[in-house]
Amino acid sequence: MASNVNKNEAITSREVDFAKWYTDVCRKAELMDYGSVKGFINYLPYGYAIWEEIQNYLNKRFKEHGAQNVYLPLVIPSSLFNKEKEHIEGFAPEALVATMGGGERLSDPLIIRPTSEVLFSDLFKRNVTSYRDLPMLLNQWCSVVRWEKTTRPFLRGAEFLWQEGHCLFETAEQARENVLSMLQVYDDCGKDLLAVPFIKGKKTEHEKFAGANATYTIEALMPDGQALQSGTSHDLGQGFAEAFGIRFLGRSNTLEAPYQTSWGVSTRLLGAIIMVHGDDNGLVLPPAVAPIQVVIVPIRQDAEGILPKCNEIAAKLKEKGIRVLVDSTDRTPGWKFAQWEMKGVPVRLELGPRDLAENKVVMTKRVNGEKVVASIEEIEEAIPNLLQVVHKEMYQKAKDFLDSHIYEAHDLEELKEKLNQGGYVKMAFCGDPECEDKIKEITKGGTARCIYKEEVPEGTLCPVCGKEAKLIAYFARAY
């Protein structure tokens, strides 16, 4: 689709304007299209298919942990939303509110869900009565709405797609265990599926979720040196249970409040993939989520036997479960190369008359342009192996970049200087939200992405207030 976007027109280079490069790739790789309301985007087939691969992976993993999918309403009555105080304070400023239904003014305006803790709490209240009902692990795939001023495709939108897990447990330990194992699922998703390495850890008081006891996060590092929060897992404690009156008859026959968790990742992961792997020729997709894993480009496709052989190879690869496409359009091979590079197809396979005569194919890896030659007979083994190699190379490249951009600072000047280089900077501080505010102000946007360690060498002082430091955090500028 989108033939009015000329994919073969060069995109802005990353060096010149990284932000412009990003939106160029989003559009020219046909991942998305702008809608008619600011911040609401159209997820086009090529972008949505990547999200579907992420869904397949996570659904499988969630199920292994005992979670079941549900669907809860799109709207939350204002009156219900107001029940958990911190939560409403966190989300009310960016709410989209429906006030008219069927031509009449609504007496209780409806908030379009920005997240569904409130609705799940309401559901739990009605459906949990005994410890036999616990644990209860539910998950929902949906879109949420947050009326943001500054929006960028996949990274920050007025509407985005996500999953939100919401669980109830008998004990605080079980809840904590769930919070950490779901964080691990997200980390695995980065490693196994997206080829994106994360830094993971607990959020500071300042950065935790509105209404949570503790928030855990996975954070990726973008090539411009900024962090991208890519998923969170919240230990909600008993706060929502108290606010909503959720009670269960415990094993000792007394009424108890359960412990709640919630966890989510969103289409932000697409933003991470685009930025972490992309280059000046466009998108570079990790094989596990690529809608097309191998594109076959016939050279001199009118020559005898070329197209039939391409189709034969494609059929064999399809049987092996490889997502493959033969590009037999009337464009030139050069045009096709550029197009499929823009769309980030992990492996390109070329076959021309000389290859056919020599019974071989040339395979090119999108990640680094390296060429590999294989005989046509062994293609069914060569391609799956090559896709694995590509995944490893992509992950390693991103991991090397992350590892080489972690610094240390011991005072605000050093922090400022190192943040300007881009990357994560480990620094000890007291942990107070006020000091974190000051750090953000002084460094012009540096925030604690997560806690590295909850202990510090004896005698370390907070570089802001001069009081005892209590933790070391990873600071970075962030999307």
Added chain:
Amino acid sequence: MASNVNKNEAITSREVDFAKWYTDVCRKAELMDYGSVKGFINYLPYGYAIWEEIQNYLNKRFKEHGAQNVYLPLVIPSSLFNKEKEHIEGFAPEALVATMGGGERLSDPLIIRPTSEVLFSDLFKRNVTSYRDLPMLLNQWCSVVRWEKTTRPFLRGAEFLWQEGHCLFETAEQARENVLSMLQVYDDCGKDLLAVPFIKGKKTEHEKFAGANATYTIEALMPDGQALQSGTSHDLGQGFAEAFGIRFLGRSNTLEAPYQTSWGVSTRLLGAIIMVHGDDNGLVLPPAVAPIQVVIVPIRQDAEGILPKCNEIAAKLKEKGIRVLVDSTDRTPGWKFAQWEMKGVPVRLELGPRDLAENKVVMTKRVNGEKVVASIEEIEEAIPNLLQVVHKEMYQKAKDFLDSHIYEAHDLEELKEKLNQGGYVKMAFCGDPECEDKIKEITKGGTARCIYKEEVPEGTLCPVCGKEAKLIAYFARAY
């Protein structure tokens, strides 16, 4: 979940109060739960899993027809919605409208999507320029909102889940072919998956979709004699293309307006399953969509070897891809029987000490209570076969009911009388919307569900206006 719903408490019988029976089943089989806003329901795991099976089936079929999934915004600006006149007239009265975003009044209020023709038209306008871009077949899974006064779980809600396909073609013939093949996919879904037979055909002028040239429908028959519209496929012609200015450069190098279609089914299909198959003991699920296809109930589960053998059988069935559960809770077998009957599990497998000694199991079919005995060794073949038999029996039972409730009428008195018996009544009429309005009034709710034939025996007159009859329609009362 939902332990506060006592599933073993008897439900209202269908004879006594069919509507009450329906909502009892919805709740006690734990398909759904009421939310805090009227008409917005919670889809619980057991209900949502059925929907996921329907999604899997349809996604596969849609893909075979070349459709790709996308996701478009939740909201439509009023200004955009107003572009297609008939369409806005059809949907405006039941719109939910957001007027506040981020604490500020919106200058262009946003309609929460009731359907997305307008958004897809807007997308097509930007992304289609040449005949090379066509056909373009897109599909979206989402929820839509229609502010309905009278709501019933799955059947009519303020919010419901559905899929909406939206396609563009070069020629009217291609569009028409698409409309009919998607209707066939829906019909197949009824036959192959839901074990629900449909009547299918074209809607009359009165009943067609707001903005369509023609609407095709599949209609199921409920046990109370009412029809349930279960899916529609619309030939939109060039109306939206004209209203939105969608143009493409045709093969003869002139700008042309493409032909548009849209087609959808919703969670109404769950309502069809519940009513068509259910009985006074609860839900009866067709095997293809049952979240649990086989439940194994151990008899005297503390006796030696019983539980291990149950688990062994379950493991073998799982390997065959059967969705199976061993109920080893501390309830009595009688309680378990009633519970899994309520939840409509197609096959129950019992295993007690005597069975184990005799190396056999007893299997009971939910649809008719028939028992079948199999040896433990042959269970891996016996169960898949039995599930096929169950599907056929369920479909045939529903088909016999449908076939035996199709009548004919030649005047309004006869129509009225036969509609009162319940079922479909074939009657010739002129096809004018005014006459259809009068038929509805006179018969207290009888509507033309679809056209049976577009020709009538010579000399047949419309029983309302006395003019020449032009078609024979199926009339029925409908949900």
